[in-house]
Amino acid sequence: MPRILVTTEDFDVGAELARLESGAGAIASFVGVVRGESDGRELAALTLEHYPGMTETALAGIAETAMTRWRLTDCVIIHRIGRLVPGSRIVLAAASSAHRGDALEATAFLIDWLKTDAPFWKREDFAEGGSAWVEARTDDQKARDRWQIGGTTAA
């Protein structure tokens, strides 16, 4: 059963992936980390806001979609909220299956959909002062939409 977690705390990537190993032959994962700069401007922090209540439902829905579309044994989505300094982990998406194709594709799907379909917003707080809300990217929408055409891609 998918594990969904929204938390201000850091998470243990090794422990989360070890949990997925049970009964699986392949575990794929994605970890997002706060970078030190954005468009050449040094970042002091990234602040993650979310819509409590709706977030868990959205993440569970994305995970369920992945479980239905690929032959997965399990999957996990963890997303942090609050103020995160550069180098901090933001997100973990991972999927396990008997074979690698399913695990790898489902992981890419989880992170693509998470970016566009889960109610999180990022604010960049700059080292020189000031802040700006990150704008949604057309490329993220395209990455999401590629999963809707003709089911799975080649793998």
Add this chain to the structure above:
Amino acid sequence: MPRILVTTEDFDVGAELARLESGAGAIASFVGVVRGESDGRELAALTLEHYPGMTETALAGIAETAMTRWRLTDCVIIHRIGRLVPGSRIVLAAASSAHRGDALEATAFLIDWLKTDAPFWKREDFAEGGSAWVEARTDDQKARDRWQIGGTTAA
């Protein structure tokens, strides 16, 4: 610089992925685990043989190809050899980059090429006795060859 390791020992997935986080925004990984059965027959173990000397060269070449084809900050390939009981980790392939597309694609590339281009052989030792060398799969060759047509796939 890519980390390449061929070892009889288990590896620490969390520590390996943490090493890739430095200077990256995205870390993708693949872990392979010995399953308990093969085509319905219960496995006692999987025994991994390799070609010492050629193995590290082949793995380093695959990692270098990935570093050249995608914008990666780093990558790692760890492959175990010897006798591995069900539930044991066999292989880790992981790549880090500024953005998720590169890390995810490069990880899929690493594991696809590893399967066909690195000198490892698997023998299945069955619970009921007897053993059989795993035969190379046409699907693995296809998965490998998809990376040769027109550079990267959509992501």
Add this chain to the structure above:
Amino acid sequence: MKILYFAWLRERIGHAEEDITPPAEVTTIGALTDYLAARSPAHAKAFADRRAIKIALDQRFVTDGAALGTAREVAYFPPFTGG
């Protein structure tokens, strides 16, 4: 009815939440947005570019034509940027 604002909408309006009872003639999401935009200069500024705003009624996406019905919670926010 609970109104929620997120990200720059919250910042521009100055708070995350409002409890309102819209007048009887406000029966659609579009009318509700017009009503909220008229509440203060800060609201007007926040709602200036409506194409940049997404709306959820009881945590489901809706567009201007949607009926308010017995909605308990309407949320306004920019497109998601998590992950």
Add this chain to the structure above:
Amino acid sequence: MKILYFAWLRERIGHAEEDITPPAEVTTIGALTDYLAARSPAHAKAFADRRAIKIALDQRFVTDGAALGTAREVAYFPPFTGG
């Protein structure tokens, strides 16, 4: 010249390694394979289906026509199945 066998080739032949000095007329990989296949019944059985066997000369893939030259190590093995 060092000859290496891996996986089922090693098992069928009964050892992993041989040091041999092929006769002067053995100048190609194809001829070397013929020469090795004639060494014993076990060798003959191991080399029965040559299409199932890959060959590396000094750790680089070669086919039957390749010249042995000053090769120090020739390895015989089935297609790789790692990962």
